Amino acid sequence: MIGTRGKRTLLLLGLLASTPLLGARACVTRTDYRERVLAAARSDPRLRVALVKEAPSVDISASGPLLVYASDATEPLLDLRSLDKVTVFSRLGKLVWGAQLLHTATVRIVPSAGVSVEINGAGYRGDVRIHADPKGAITCVNEVALETYLAGVIGSEVPTSWPDAALRAQAIVARTYALSRAWERRDALYDMTADTLSQVYRGLKFEDQVAFRIIHETRGVILVYGDKIFPTYYMSVCxxxxxxxxxxxxxxxxxxxQGTACGYCRGARRYRWPVGGKPVTISEETILARLGPMGISLKRLDRIEGMQTSPDGFATRVSLRHGGEIFTVSAREFRMALGPDLLFSANFEAVKEGSNFVFSGRGWGHGVGMCQWGAHGMARAGFDEREILRHYYPGAALARLSPSPPG
Ligand SMILES: [Zn+2]
Known part of the structure; x- marks a missing residue:
């Protein structure tokens, strides 16, 4: 959902060709940033971030008053002064709140101003919806103002000790990516997940003053191509x-x-891997077990090879051979099946040694869009966020979201 109070509006004030991005910086003292971002949040677009997906239950608590509504009802089901931990689960498709059957499949939790709701022990700003699907699985969605969401993303995605230009570039691509997903998924239950499949978002604990300053300085700034928002993918190291x-x-x-050369991430840990003499070894048995759910039923595996790799080195497909049997799968799905933190990228080679495959390669992540470590390298070399974004998204331009209309 893009918009406030149900409105799905997305208005641009026009491209920021040469106007300074950071005009507000000089007049704001250091401690004001959090308050300014939070005060402005009332008119921000809302994002829907799935914190829990299809789980058996979820634990909820809050340190202050909150109201619980059945779906979009106007009268609350529960009016609570505070909430000790309660486990919410489903019985026959209806939610059970502790020991209380709520006779509804969806609730909306609305905390009082300044109160955060804890979901499985982590605190989040904004409202929370809990859904039970017909099979009884629970999905928990945080409805959060765009800019406060970004304050939770920046510190989760990169260290806030990085140079400001890299952090500003990160804020702009995270904002643009979030809005592109919200638009694309406007009819779905949620816009994004809170993990590396979308953007890492761990809520209050990962906010800090630097993140709020960066959000304040880049408030509403996004990337567009032509006059359209596009999914500004990014990853750790290309x-x-x-x-x-x-x-x-x-x-x-x-x-x-379309991809671009990047010489700025050379100092990153996984620019090439293995690193530190620690080989990336995955057993044949593990690989075969993880390929099973993809419908690949090889009994043994002789060879794994990346295909269609030029010119950037990232494979589009992967061929898997045993004797005369050959399966080909999408390289992205192959990497996800093995585990994105195990096979760091689809830019790899694999050698069989005994009953193991030993992988070597370059980069960490899917490889598309801004290279976070490259942005760090560019910022350290003196480039500003505009130059960083121009380098990783050639042809794109900066634009600013309009303030949302009142009401
Ligand atoms: Zn790079």
């Missing part, structure tokens, strides 16, 4: 060249997402 969105995601790649 390993020397970013990948084409067309190859990795099967999307029609606009010029900003």
């Amino acid at each position: 390993g020397g060249h970013t990948a084409s969105a067309a190859k990795v995601f099967g999307e029609s790649a606009i010029p900003p997402l």
Whole structure:
């Protein structure tokens, strides 16, 4: 959902061709940033972030007053002064709140101003919806103002000790990515997840003054291509060249997402791997077990090979061989099946040693869009956020979201 109070509006004030991005900085004292961002949040677009997906239950608590509504009802079901931990689960498709059957499949938790709701022990700003699906699984969605959501993303995605230009570039791409997902998923239950599949968002604990300052300085600034928002993918380390969105995601790649050379992440830990003499070894048995759910029923595996790799080095597909049997799968799905923190990127080679495969490669992540460590390297070399974004998204321009209309 984009918009406030149910409105799905997204208005641009026009491109920021050469106007300074950071005009507000000089007149704001250091401690004001959090208050300014939070005060402005009332008119921000809302995002829906799934914190828990299809789980058996969720634990909820709050340190102050809150109201619990059945779906979009106007009269609350529960009016609580505070909430000790309660476990919410489903019985026959209806929610059970502790020991109380609520006779509804969806509730909306609205905390009082300044109160945060804890979901499985972590605090979040904004409202929370809990849904029970017909099978009884629980999904928990945080409805949070765009800019306060970003304050929770910045510190989760990169260290806030990084140079300001890299943090500002990160804020702009995270804001743009969030809005592009919200638009694309406007009819779905939620816009994004809170993990690396979307953007890492761990809520209050990962907010800090630097994140609020960066959000304040870049407030409402996004990237557009033509006059359209696009999914500003980004990843940790590209390993020397970013990948084409067309190859990795099967999307029609606009010029900003076609991939570009990057010499700025060379100092990153996983620019090339293995690192520190620690080989990336995955057993044949583990690989075969993880390929099973993809419908691949090889009994043994002789060879794993990346295919369609030029010019950026990232494979589009992977071939899997045993004797005369060959399966080919999407490289992205293969990496996800093995585990994105185990096989760091689709830019790899694999050698069989005994009953193991030993992987070597470049980069960490899907490879598309801004290289976070490259942005860090550019910022340290003296480039500003505009130059960083121009480098990783060639042809894109900065624009500013309008303030939301009142009401
Ligand atoms: Zn890079």
